[in-house]
Amino acid sequence: MLETPYRDLDQQRETATLGMFVFLLTELMMFGGLFCSYLVYRTLYFPAFQEGSRHMDLTIGAVNTAVLICSSLTMAFGVQAAQKGLNRTTVSFLLVTMLFGITFLVLKGVEYHAHWQAHEVPGAGFLAHAAGVDPNKLQLFFSLYFLMTGLHALHMLIGLGLVTWITIEAYKGRYTEAYHNPVENVGLYWHFVDIVWIYLFPLLYLISRTHL
Amino acid sequence: MSAAPAAAVAPREHYLNIDYGIRSWLLTTDHKRIAILYMISITVMFFIGGIFATLIRLELMTPAGDLVTSDTYNKLFTMHGIVMVFFFLIPSVPAVIGNFVLPMMVGARDMAFPKINLLSWYMYVIGAVITLYCIIIGGVDTGWTFYTPFSTTYSNTYVFGSIVGILFAGFSSIFTGLNFIATIHKLRAPGLTWRRMQLFLWSHYATAVIMILGTPVVAISLILVAVERVWHVGIFNPALGGDPVLFQHLFWFYSHPAVYIMVLPAMGVVSELVTTFSRKRVFGYEFIAAASIAIAVFGFLVWGHHMFVAGISVYSALLFSIMSYLVAIPSAIKVFNWTATLYKGAISYRTPMLYAFGFIGLFTIGGLTGLFLAALGVDIHVTDTYFVVAHFHYIMVGGTVMAYLGAIHYWWPKMFGRMYPEGWAKISAATIFVGFNVTFFPQFLLGYVGMPRRYHAYAPEFQVLNVMSTAGASILAVGYLLPLIYLIWSLRYGEIAPANPWGSTGLEWQTTSPPPTHNFEETPVVSEEAYAYDKHPEMEFVA
Numbered sequence: 001m002l003e004t005p006y007r008d009l010d011q012q013r014e015t016a017t018l019g020m021f022v023f024l025l026t027e028l029m030m031f032g033g034l035f036c037s038y039l040v041y042r043t044l045y046f047p048a049f050q051e052g053s054r055h056m057d058l059t060i061g062a063v064n065t066a067v068l069i070c071s072s073l074t075m076a077f078g079v080q081a082a083q084k085g086l087n088r089t090t091v092s093f094l095l096v097t098m099l100f101g102i103t104f105l106v107l108k109g110v111e112y113h114a115h116w117q118a119h120e121v122p123g124a125g126f127l128a129h130a131a132g133v134d135p136n137k138l139q140l141f142f143s144l145y146f147l148m149t150g151l152h153a154l155h156m157l158i159g160l161g162l163v164t165w166i167t168i169e170a171y172k173g174r175y176t177e178a179y180h181n182p183v184e185n186v187g188l189y190w191h192f193v194d195i196v197w198i199y200l201f202p203l204l205y206l207i208s209r210t211h212l
Numbered sequence: 213m214s215a216a217p218a219a220a221v222a223p224r225e226h227y228l229n230i231d232y233g234i235r236s237w238l239l240t241t242d243h244k245r246i247a248i249l250y251m252i253s254i255t256v257m258f259f260i261g262g263i264f265a266t267l268i269r270l271e272l273m274t275p276a277g278d279l280v281t282s283d284t285y286n287k288l289f290t291m292h293g294i295v296m297v298f299f300f301l302i303p304s305v306p307a308v309i310g311n312f313v314l315p316m317m318v319g320a321r322d323m324a325f326p327k328i329n330l331l332s333w334y335m336y337v338i339g340a341v342i343t344l345y346c347i348i349i350g351g352v353d354t355g356w357t358f359y360t361p362f363s364t365t366y367s368n369t370y371v372f373g374s375i376v377g378i379l380f381a382g383f384s385s386i387f388t389g390l391n392f393i394a395t396i397h398k399l400r401a402p403g404l405t406w407r408r409m410q411l412f413l414w415s416h417y418a419t420a421v422i423m424i425l426g427t428p429v430v431a432i433s434l435i436l437v438a439v440e441r442v443w444h445v446g447i448f449n450p451a452l453g454g455d456p457v458l459f460q461h462l463f464w465f466y467s468h469p470a471v472y473i474m475v476l477p478a479m480g481v482v483s484e485l486v487t488t489f490s491r492k493r494v495f496g497y498e499f500i501a502a503a504s505i506a507i508a509v510f511g512f513l514v515w516g517h518h519m520f521v522a523g524i525s526v527y528s529a530l531l532f533s534i535m536s537y538l539v540a541i542p543s544a545i546k547v548f549n550w551t552a553t554l555y556k557g558a559i560s561y562r563t564p565m566l567y568a569f570g571f572i573g574l575f576t577i578g579g580l581t582g583l584f585l586a587a588l589g590v591d592i593h594v595t596d597t598y599f600v601v602a603h604f605h606y607i608m609v610g611g612t613v614m615a616y617l618g619a620i621h622y623w624w625p626k627m628f629g630r631m632y633p634e635g636w637a638k639i640s641a642a643t644i645f646v647g648f649n650v651t652f653f654p655q656f657l658l659g660y661v662g663m664p665r666r667y668h669a670y671a672p673e674f675q676v677l678n679v680m681s682t683a684g685a686s687i688l689a690v691g692y693l694l695p696l697i698y699l700i701w702s703l704r705y706g707e708i709a710p711a712n713p714w715g716s717t718g719l720e721w722q723t724t725s726p727p728p729t730h731n732f733e734e735t736p737v738v739s740e741e742a743y744a745y746d747k748h749p750e751m752e753f754v755a
Binding site: 003004005006007011014015018019022023025026027029030031032033034036037040041044045122123124126134136137139140143144147 | 241315320321322323324325326328386389390393394395397398399424425426427428429431432433435436439443444445446447452453454455458462465730735
């Protein structure tokens with residue numbers, strides 16, 4: 001539990017948390033590059049991007065937003081339980097969190113499938129069009145949409161892997177009031193991925209949708 | 213020399229002789245062993261990058277493009293750039309020297325995250341192997357900058373593979389930065405306050421901030437290039453609705469600060485060398501420390517100066533120009549403070565100090581010519597000429613490589629417990645300094661009179677200076693080969709080094725050479741500021 005370079009568990013926990021926050025800064029900058037590109041193109045090619053937003057499934061997007069917010073809540077409960085050393089409770093909350101996470105990914109898959117059937121996936125098969133909109137620029141919207149949500153989904157997958165790991169550890173009763181920083185840090189990661197979606201949803205689905 | 217009693221005593225256990233198995237190296241989490249692994253890897257990459265440089269210089273001996281075809285030449289300068297920037301310069305001082313001495317300078321037993329540290333080396337190796345594989349099967353010809361749409365649409369070389377290799381190297385750099393920040397924040401020894409830290413730590417802290425914030429942006433922009441190339445969608449290709457200038461913005465947002473990833477750690481090294489070899493407290497400690505942070509911050513706001521001719525607006529060009537001037541201020545503060553430290557110091561001209569002097573002089577020339585390039589009018593005149601090539605080689609080779617070699621010599625006794633041969637080392641330091649200037653100074657002149665970069669043939673009137681440059685490069689090559697030979701020789705035949713041969717006050721010297729796996733027998737307690745040579749007249753050279 002206490003690794004080599006540390007004097008005590010407190011120092012270890014503080015260092016691990018700092019490390020996680022620094023890592024999340026890195027992640028923030030990585031998504032930041034994509035968000036920045038999206039905003040630049042959105043400003044340059046506003047009509048095409050407005051048209052793109054209208055091709056989004058608002059219902060699934062909204063449900064998924066709710067699902068992720070709920071998953072963050074159960075994750076927070078799981079972390080609380082781990083901090084008190086209640087391994088059984090931790091396991092339950094983490095399992096519910098995973099269930100929400102999987103629901104999100106399944107719904108995302110349904111959405112992707114619908115885009116595929118509507119020939120909205122960029123590449124040779126891209127056929128989406130609308131009056132007065134350059135199809136290349138509409139395709140650019142979809143390229144960025146798939147990249148941003150795809151990178152987010154990849155982070156969800158990694159998050160699910162991490163939650164599986166801490167669930168197994170909690171099931172083995174590894175966490176105590178003194179030692180629980182893996183749960184805290186996976187929690188931080190999970191919340192971060194959640195927040196990314198909180199920005200993706202309005203940017204891709206909501207703003208300017210009905211603006212004429 | 214009394215051999216008999218020494219034989220009776222069991223040899224002291226240290227990080228090198230604790231285990232000799234191959235697994236004990238490949239699965240080590242000891243920051244000192246990881247540093248050695250990095251040292252071997254980047255040395256290999258340095259000489260591979262050097263082979264490309266040799267071929268470039270040989271081609272440029274004559275005005276006609278007679279040694280290689282223009283396509284091959286494009287590949288040569290691209291692969292020289294990729295290998296040297298991503299696989300040598302960026303990891304050079306931080307991953308080798310920083311890895312080795314940073315935990316000892318903070319009085320810690322290891323990095324904050326030893327396993328992530330090892331993962332960083334593996335990421336580097338995977339990236340290097342992928343990139344070398346791409347080089348062997350045919351190479352890449354986009355320039356190390358991967359400008360779109362050439363890289364995404366028109367180039368018929370191994371762009372995708374090279375990008376994947378660079379992404380891995382990027383992750384290795386992020387992990388190194390993560391470790392530096394956490395280690396400096398959380399693992400400092402009792403009494404080691406921020407104001408008592410050695411300046412090497414401040415500059416590595418600033419470097420780590422850039423690694424953490426910049427590298428992910430270049431990662432995502434290279435991913436976008438790869439996606440565009442593989443799926444033929446228009447992200448940066450103007451024919452498909454994309455904007456190639458956006459790629460340049462994203463790329464330089466990292467790649468300009470990357471210059472500071474290369475030079476800030478080198479500055480940290482020079483701060484250590486100048487104080488140790490002039491036996492003096494550093495002049496203006498707070499200013500040098502703050503200058504490191506200022507360079508990291510300002511460094512993020514100047515990327516547009518790479519794009520003055522790319523069609524950015526005149527107002528943003530103006531702002532980027534002003535910001536580029538501002539970043540010169542903290543750099544100049546450092547140069548002035550090192551110089552002021554020398555004043556009335558007891559200077560000894562040992563090899564590391566020679567490299568430090570080399571750094572200060574060459575970095576000053578590189579920095580001042582950088583101001584020429586930050587000026588809008590002059591920049592348009594010399595954009596894409598050899599003036600730019602000479603400028604950044606003065607910073608990267610004259611600055612970073614000089615400091616890296618100085619650091620290798622300075623900490624060599626600590627790393628391996630052996631002294632390097634002083635005479636040979638001085639000869640090679642002088643050779644490198646002369647060779648470097650003969651190679652690159654003519655390129656300033658060539659660029660100023662209009663020789664463009666990245667062509668394998670040139671107008672006959674440029675030949676004299678090009679021949680000079682090639683001659684200098686061969687002197688430089690000798691200078692780089694000498695340390696490779698005598699340093700390896702010294703591992704076995706060098707004089708046994710004492711714990712603190714330079715009489716340095718640095719915390720990393722207060723343990724045995726080579727250090728035990730856990731660095732210090734007991735956790736050191738720091739009770740005074742760094743470089744307090746005036747309080748310790750007993751600290752003397754013993755080697």
